[in-house]
Structure formats: structure tokens, C-alpha cells
Amino acid sequence: MPSGLVALLDDVATLAKLAATTLDDVAGAAGKAGAKAAGVVIDDTAVTPRYVVGLAPERELxxxxxxxWGSVKNKLLFLLPAALLLTAFAPFLITPLLMIGGAYLAFEATEKILEKLLHDHQHEDALLHTAGDPEELEKLQVKGAIRTDLILSAEIMAIALARLENLTLATTAVALVIVALAITAGxxxxxxxxxxLDDIGIHMAARRNRSTQAIGRALVHVVPTLLTALSAIGTAAMLWVGGGILLHGLEELHILTPLPETIHHIAEVIAGGAGPLESAVEWFIGALGGAIVxxxxxxxxxxxxxxxxxxxEKLITD
Structure with a gap:
């Protein structure tokens, strides 16, 4: 999934490069920034399908x-201007803001795990109680999804911004627009x-061709498992991305540097004996360390x- 999105970024960057030679820097910068944000992209992709669960199939798309559309507005109307202001006037705030976002992702993931373990469904029950009819439920679902997207989009834009160094303000703006539109589309x-997928499977299962029917039935059966897996992947991505951002921030700010250095060292030592899988093992151990943090x-x-x-009352008395 992330490789497909990064490939999409490369295609968009190539088109931009053809449009004007001044976008040569943008092409490389957008691809690099998009690749760096791939972890949050996985999370964004994994989180979103749950917002259409329980709603009519014809309303899903x-x-x-x-x-x-709300995601595009989040990125271009709110986050892009904020990112450019940070670049121009307060670049030193980018790392602390990234760390705040990383802490929020870690909090969200940990709370999801706790709710799962405790069978606590207060959020879902509150949503159903608030919504008086399907139309109201849909509005609440969309509003909640756009709010979550704002946090994830902020992380994507901040990570991308951190990778766009030594560029003019105009080039940075164009690169961020390309990243925002390409990642949203992907x-x-x-x-x-x-x-x-389940609707596609139902249509395929109704065809006369036996092979097509078999594939359709398989799709219908696999979709619930896929959605469950995506939920787990989304939670894991929140942990490793959030923890990784926090570790990187500690390094950048020279705070508790032995912690990220130790995790890097352990990853390198374990990966050293992995042969051709060295890079993959090093990434996995680093991601695991980030998830633990x-x-x-x-x-x-x-x-x-x-x-x-x-x-x-502690908010008042304290």
C-alpha cells in the first residue's frame, strides 16, 4: 500500500516536472517528503473505513x-498556510509540534487497545445515542472522520515539511500541495x-462463470477479515509512527538521547546477522522500539x- 502511494507521488511529481523546469526541485522534494510520511499514510488508510460501518451501502462512496473533500480542505486551507508560516517565522517549532502530534497518535492507539481489552464501547454508544436518525448519524460520522483526518494530515504535512529543507518558500508551497493532493487521492x-469490495464480490458471485463466482464469494468472505486486519494495522501504525516521531524529536532536541541511540544500536546489531533482510529487520526492530515508546x-x-x-474537579482545584 505505501509503495503504491509513493509511486503515485512520483507520477504526479513527473507531471509537475514536465509543466515547468522550475519544478525540478519540487519533483524530488515531493517524492522524498511523501515517502517519509508513508507510515502516517498507512494509518490514515487503515482508520478511515470504520467510519462507513453501519451505514447504508449506497451511502458509502x-x-x-x-x-x-474535508481532507483536502484540512490540508490546503488550514495546514498549508500554517506550515508556510512556520517555515518563514518559526522553523524551530516544527519538531516540538511533531512530537505533540506523535504523542496524540500514541494516546489514540493506546486508548483503542485499552477499549478493546476492557470491552469498553462508550464512544460508539455515545455516537448512536446522539444521532437521532441515519442522516444525522452520517453527519456525525463524517464530522468525526474529518476531525481525525485533521490530526493525521497535520502529521503528514509536518513530516513532509521537515524533509523540504533549503528550498524557497514558493517551491516548498508547491511541493506541499503536490504531497497533499497525491496522498489524499491515494x-x-x-x-x-x-x-x-464486498459489493464487487456480490456482483461477481452472481455471474455465470464459475471462476468469477468463486472469486466473488471469496471477496465477500474476506472483507470482514480485511477490515478487522486494517483496524489492527491502523492501531499498530499509530504506535510505531507516534513513537518514532517522539524518538526522532528527542534526538533533534538532544533530550534523553541515550533512549533513541540505544534503540538504533539494538536494531543495527540484530539486523547485522540478517543477511539480505538486513534493512527490513532493522526497520522492524526500530518500528517495534518506537511502538514500545x-x-x-x-x-x-x-x-x-x-x-x-x-x-x-481536579481541573479546577489543581
């Missing part, structure tokens, strides 16, 4: 379209395909938030 194109930070935040929710 229109809802995905609304969320995609993510929601994949999401649209995922949520319609994310789980620790996220767990601490969850504990504080749940304590304050149970005892709101």
Missing part, C-alpha cells in the same frame, strides 16, 4: 467523497475500493485523561 481511492507515552497520557474525566 458519497461519505468517502465527503471525507476526502488514501481515499484505496479506502473507496476497500469499502466496496509510543505505548509507554500513550499509556501515561491515557491514565491522566481518564483520571481527569472521572474527577473533573
Amino acid at each position: 458519497p461519505i468517502i467523497g465527503k471525507i476526502a 488514501v481515499y481511492g484505496v479506502v473507496g475500493l476497500i469499502v466496496k 509510543g505505548l509507554a507515552i500513550g499509556g501515561a497520557i491515557v491514565a491522566v485523561v481518564r483520571m481527569l474525566v472521572r474527577h473533573p
Whole structure:
């Protein structure tokens, strides 16, 4: 999935390069920035399908379209101007803001894991209680998805911005627009395909050709498992991306540097004996270390938030 999105970025960058020679820097910068943000892209792709669960099949694609349009507005109307202002006036804030976003991703993932373990469905129950009819439920789902997308899009744009060094403000702006549009198209194109796989399977199962029928029935049976797997992948991605951002931020700010250095060293030592799989093993160990850090930070935040929710008077008295 990430490789497909990065390939999409490369294609868009190539078109931009043909449009004007001044976009040569943009082409390389957009591809590099998009590749760096691939971890958050996985999370974005994995998280979104759950927002159409429980809604009418004919409303699935229109809802995905609304969320995609909200994502474009998030990136271009809010996050792009903020990113350019940071670049021009306060580049030193990029790393701390990235770390705040990483901590939020770790918190979200840890809370999801805790809710799963405790069979706590308060969020879903509250949503169903608030919505009086299917139309209202759809509006609430779209609103919630766009809000989540804002956080993930902020991470994508911030990560991309961190990779666009030594470029003019105009070139940075064009590169960020390319990254924003290409990733949005890639993510929601994949999401649209995922949520319609069961319908595709039903149509195929109704055909006369036996091979087509078999593939259709297989699709119908595999979609629930795929959605469950995507949910797990999304949670894992939140942890490793969030934890990885925090580790990178600690290195950049020279805070607790032994922690990220130790994880890098362990990854290199273990990967050293992996032969041709060295790069993959090193990435996996690094991602695992990031996930553990994310789980620790996220767990601490969850504990504080749940304590304050149970005892709101502490917000006043403290």
C-alpha cells in the first residue's frame, strides 16, 4: 500500500516536472517528503473505513467523497498556510509540534487497545445515542472522520515539511500541495475500493462463470477479515509512527538521547546477522522500539485523561 502511494507521488511529481523546469526541485522534494510520511499514510488508510460501518451501502462512496473533500480542505486551507508560516517565522517549532502530534497518535492507539481489552464501547454508544436518525448519524460520522483526518494530515504535512529543507518558500508551497493532493487521492481511492469490495464480490458471485463466482464469494468472505486486519494495522501504525516521531524529536532536541541511540544500536546489531533482510529487520526492530515508546507515552497520557474525566474537579482545584 505505501509503495503504491509513493509511486503515485512520483507520477504526479513527473507531471509537475514536465509543466515547468522550475519544478525540478519540487519533483524530488515531493517524492522524498511523501515517502517519509508513508507510515502516517498507512494509518490514515487503515482508520478511515470504520467510519462507513453501519451505514447504508449506497451511502458509502458519497461519505468517502465527503471525507476526502474535508481532507483536502484540512490540508490546503488550514495546514498549508500554517506550515508556510512556520517555515518563514518559526522553523524551530516544527519538531516540538511533531512530537505533540506523535504523542496524540500514541494516546489514540493506546486508548483503542485499552477499549478493546476492557470491552469498553462508550464512544460508539455515545455516537448512536446522539444521532437521532441515519442522516444525522452520517453527519456525525463524517464530522468525526474529518476531525481525525485533521490530526493525521497535520502529521503528514509536518513530516513532509521537515524533509523540504533549503528550498524557497514558493517551491516548498508547491511541493506541499503536490504531497497533499497525491496522498489524499491515494488514501481515499484505496479506502473507496476497500469499502466496496464486498459489493464487487456480490456482483461477481452472481455471474455465470464459475471462476468469477468463486472469486466473488471469496471477496465477500474476506472483507470482514480485511477490515478487522486494517483496524489492527491502523492501531499498530499509530504506535510505531507516534513513537518514532517522539524518538526522532528527542534526538533533534538532544533530550534523553541515550533512549533513541540505544534503540538504533539494538536494531543495527540484530539486523547485522540478517543477511539480505538486513534493512527490513532493522526497520522492524526500530518500528517495534518506537511502538514500545509510543505505548509507554500513550499509556501515561491515557491514565491522566481518564483520571481527569472521572474527577473533573481536579481541573479546577489543581
